[in-house]
Amino acid sequence: MIVDARRAALPARIAADLVIVGAGPAGITLALTLEDAGWDVMLVEAGGDKFDKAGQDFLRAQTVSPASHSPGEMYRRRQFGGTSAVWGGRCIPFDPIDFETRDWMPAARWPIAHEEIARFYPQAMALAEAGALDVTAAAADPREADPALPGTGGDAITERVERFSHPTDFGGWYRKRLAAAPRLRVLTNAPVDQILTADDGAVASGVRLRLPDGAKVTVAAPRVVIAAGGIETARLLLASDEARGCGLGNEHDLVGRYYQCHLEGTLGSIAFHPPAGHDRFDYFRSHDGIYCRRYLWLSPEAQRRERLANMVLRPAHPSIVDPAHRHPVLSAMYLAKNMIVPEYARKMTALEHDARAQRGGSSASFHAAHFRNVLLGAPRLAGFALDWTRRRILAQRKLPSVLLAEPGGVYPLDLNGEQEPHRDSRVMLGNEIDGAGMRRAIIDWRCTAADRARMIAGVRVIAAAVNRSGLATITLTDDEAQAWSDHPVPVGGHHIGTARMAATAADGVCDANAELFGTRGVFIAGAASFPTSSFANPTLTLLAQTLRLAEHLRSAR
Known part of the structure; x- marks a missing residue:
């Protein structure tokens, strides 16, 4: 009942x-x-x-720090x-x-x-x-049994897959x-x-x-x-x-303490040789019809040897919000932001402000550049829209996302990593009262220099392994690593x-x-x-x- x-x-x-x-x-x-x-x-x-x-307002936090942490009601x-x-x-x-x-x-x-x-x-x-608990590509689909990047050695695992619900x-x-x-x-x-x-x-x-x-x-x-x-x-x-x-x-005094989120963001890039090698990290359907995708995993042996935290890397597409990518599909996604869930639209708007600050120019010129990408790439956009409608909008089991092919075969790397539990990272009660008479939360998330250092070191261990294969090259410059370390890590x-x-x-x-x-x-x-x-x-x-x-x-x- x-x-x-x-x-x-x-x-x-x-x-x-x-x-x-x-x-x-x-x-x-x-x-x-x-x-x-x-x-x-x-x-x-x-x-x-x-x-x-209106109900979402009950989840709003009184304060959230640092500013890179998402608002308390976002993603809930x-x-x-x-x-x-x-x-x-x-x-x-x-x-x-x-x-x-x-x-x-x-x-x-x-x-x-x-x-x-x-x-x-x-x-x-x-x-x-x-579906089944098949967490390797070969178990998920025998046709995917060949290694994605043979020759990486034991530090970078490329044959594990993530599986997706409906x-x-x-x-x-x-x-x-x-x-x-x-x-x-x-x-x-x-x-x-x-x-x-x-x-x-x-x-x-x-x-x-x-x-x-x-x-x-x-x-x-x-x-x-x-x-x-x-x-x-x-x-x-x-x-x-x-x-x-x-x-x-x-x-x-431990309730609310040791609050953790995953460390996220773009760190480094991967170039495939030949460019079509990215296909091995795109979605495929398992033997039981489940969407699966490989990722680059820092092996447990490397974690122990180098005293690092658990982490993975995934090839991704350039930032949607910056029209410099010149991609019609990404620009169309950005221009449609007001049709998506409001929380995600707000986050995208915040990223727009950062991108405009870096590129310069007015809001009108920023949007005009996105419209130009859409117009110049209309045939490519139309083909994508048909495939997306079939596999995402109309399908019961939906395609989770897309890995758009880049002509040069170079992709940013999305990082998802483990945060060390920290006693001072916490959720507390504030003094503001919500509509139900409850005190709102104060979110004080702590990401330490050691957290960031472990992620950068982990990317470099994976890069050394992947680069030995000759089938891909991961690049992480010192400037990129320093910028990622200095800038607050986005939190999901x-x-x-x-x-x-x-x-x-x-x-x-x-x-x-x-x-x-x-x-x-x-x-x-x-x-x-x-x-x-x-x-x-x-x-x-x-x-x-x-x-x-x-x-x-x-x-x-």
Whole structure:
């Protein structure tokens, strides 16, 4: 049963065996997995069925620093299905090295082994509709068995692939199944403003809803799972701690700390010999119909030897916003920015200001240059539009993006890398109050010089390996490296580590089973519990972590 709390006459107290806060991928996965466990489960979601611009304001942070970090509401969705409504579908598992003790990054420690998460990856792939757990090109499609760049040696791995979901909107995809589950109740437009506890905070007793009309409803339950994302999980724990004055995982002032995002940006370039060699890094369909794509991965052996962090590189296209690329497709993408999701349009506008500052000229001349690219390249644009319509707009399983062929075979390299967990990188409560009476978040993300240095060194290790092959050349000049190191690293939408899992309360917020230290019955689902970020998009691993949590809840009943 799915009920909109704005339209229902709810009693002041509702009883359940388990309440899940947040109906994103983690919350929906947990509800689906426990629907036949014999429990009365309640799944509560702060947003409504669909995207609501006004509702997004609840996610806005009071302040965000540095300026390169995206606004607090960007890349998140306050709606049924959560951020899966806008994710790109990329599914990549974490690696064993992500769980190893690495003395050069002392806070990067998990209290569990890689296998404890990895054994749930096949089921997580099925939930994401991403096919089999075939993470090499040869396993995904025997026709892709030949090495992409033979002769690179062991430092640069070129045969691993990322796999892509539809992308699956968990709210839409699983709505009927959730509605039909006999012992599952779903409440939308039902924001939680407090985790309730008994015995001076030692035991969970439920949650308090603050409904849009101002009414307060208690959902009484001996088990509470917070599946609200990295920022909202910290915000709710801190608000509840403040209201109750009784811990909630914060005995050592660790809630909200060790906040991580992935290190991103363009660093260096790759030239293929011959130019058509880029095809080996373009999308292909696996044996089970899934879009896959190779990437350049810094091998675990190189990471250990050079004391580096996990990272990958992908050939990309030039910046969309700068018309100097003279590409009709990229200019058309830029000119259509007002037709895309507003958050992405705002980010593109910010990049436009940077590009104009570097190139000079007025806004009118900037846009005129884009129009000129479109007009001069109209036949090329028309061919692209037909293919894009067929493979992206009309297809059920959508082409994730495009790698546009460059005549000279030279492509910028997109970097995605692991950030070292840093205690002072954190989410805190501000003094501004949102429309639901909650204090807004303050986001203070820290990227250290060591983080940047590890990424630059990693690119150079990969470059040395690739350049030995003779089939491609990676170039990273000292000036490019210095400029990347000096400029704040752009931050995307992966919010990780604010309620981290650890072996002891002195090191984390929750234990190896994701249960809060000091408060029995309150659990963390999702990337907020991750001690490290890897380079990988977190969705697949947060699904696996949630499945592991579901197994624990069943066994502990």
